[in-house]
Amino acid sequence: MTTARNLVLFVFGISALHSFGQCTNNNTLTGAAVTPNCPGSTNIPCVQGGQYALINVVNGNTYTFSTCGATWDTQITLYNNAGGGSIGYNDDACGLQSTVTWTATFTGQLRVLVDEYNCANNTICSPLNITFKAPPTGDCVYTLTLYDSFSDGWGTSNVGISINAGTYQYYTLPAGLPSTFVQFGVNIGSTVVLSYNNSGTWQTDNSYILTLGGSSLFNSGSPPAAGVTYAATVTCVPPPPPQEDCLGAMTICSNVSISNNTNNTGNVADINISNSGCLDIVEFQGTWYIFSPSAGGNLGFTIAPLGPDDYDWAVWGPYPPGTVPSMICPPAGPPIRCAASSGPATFNSTGSYATGMGHATYSPPAFASTAVSYGIPATLDICPLIPPQYCGWVPGMQVTVGQVYLMYISNWSQSSMGFNLNWNLQNGASLDCTLLPVELLSFDARATGEAVELTWSTGSEVNSDRFVLERSRDGYAFAPIAEVEAVGTSAQTTHYGHMDGTPYAGHNYYRLRQVDHDGTSTHSLLRSAYVAHAGSDVLLVPNPGSGRVDVLLRDPISQGELLLLDATGRAVLRASVGSGRLSFDASALPGGLYGYRVHDADGRIVAHGTWMRE
16 A cells, blocks of 8 residues: 555456556567677667567576666566566656666566556657676575665665675665665585674665575565674575565465464565556565465455554465466466555454455455456545445455465555464365475576586475476577476475586576476476586687687687577678687677587587677
């Protein structure tokens, strides 16, 4: 809910309306796909409200997208151009304009949508600036993110990072920014220590999070504690996503009550303009849940704060049987049930701070089809609804066996006060434990000498037959390299591993294909590892370069060939390789990132890598 709790009356039977309308030319591509300068900045001079730009991205690289130079109110939303829900969002990070920083989780095209607030005039241009940062070196990459809820700066406060008892490096947040981040690479076996200096004013504005692989290692909360706050030996194994993030949704597999509370918002902005429904478009302190009825009937629940507090909640679905968080997070559209009335409004309406769905008195009809959406949007402290409608309550759901639902419970007041959830199951409905199919918690690839160690873990498995490891030179064409037998059915965390002893020289891309007993399969996200083989190293010097470029080979190749490829995979240069050294003129090539391959006389790729034209 917004701080001012707008007085809005919601009509039952329709989905909640967003305050920010989509632009009339929404989902219109502007220009051709762009490959950002590496490293450096790239500027797209004109993106109109509702238009999007296509950006060629590489897994593991970090990109910052900014419309801070616009003259109008902007919003930025990121999508994988191959499909799926939003994977990044920001509104008003630099005044009325926006900026979002995102680390690529795939190699391909990213859709960057720029929306205009209220869309009164979507024919004027906004420049879109793209800043690229290559990932730090090391066995694994940590991200330290600093936050300031009032954007007035940390003053003399800072976070210090020490690696292997070395000199501390200090980081702070200047005025005008709500957040900033720094990434650093660390090798396995090293030690990482964080220390916080709380000498600045307004400590309750400050917080910071240390993450690895998108999972939280340490969350300071607010105000942060002073002194050494985190110390650990590096293993490069990220923890599972926290329950404050959609990917960490807790599986509810029984009819018993649950209790929970939290003091942070997690690491991923799962709530945005496209899926918030009656909720605010920003996250407060909240936790995620996933559940699946084991028998059909009527389903409702009561969320009772452990005191006079303000809780909001939303339910998305139904999703097909077998759906897991990695397939639906963040949810792609608005919820089908939602309540965001203020705590006082709910209390003044019902005599209790409890909220929920499926109450015979407070939410007639008590239960209704999931094909119809219901929601209570933000309200003032006095409930505007007239009985039989009550603030804080909507009709419950008529569910069928196997359906999957996603739920978010938000402590809007951010008091960290807990709550109890009690189910109201009627007409045969049951949540008796129904295991979901394979839930992949992690998948990682790490170069160790001239081999690549592949590790993954699952949170649960049902009828899982095997895992097929697939490898690619370019991130597009994959071939299987190994099969690992699955545990079958399990409700426990299971760890797997495989060593690829014959990787390609240079970059290797991996993905995991999980196969069920019935033959159905799903793919994981991509992971990459770089392997430098002593006998086939190739260097393009200088890199980046703009004129003459020397190609240095450790060993001569008889009748070989060098190919230079642009971002689309098209060969823009071919050169014969017959000695340990050759050169080419790059002055006529457009700026951007290129790939290169060296083939031997039999057509086999003996080395490949990337080169940047300045």
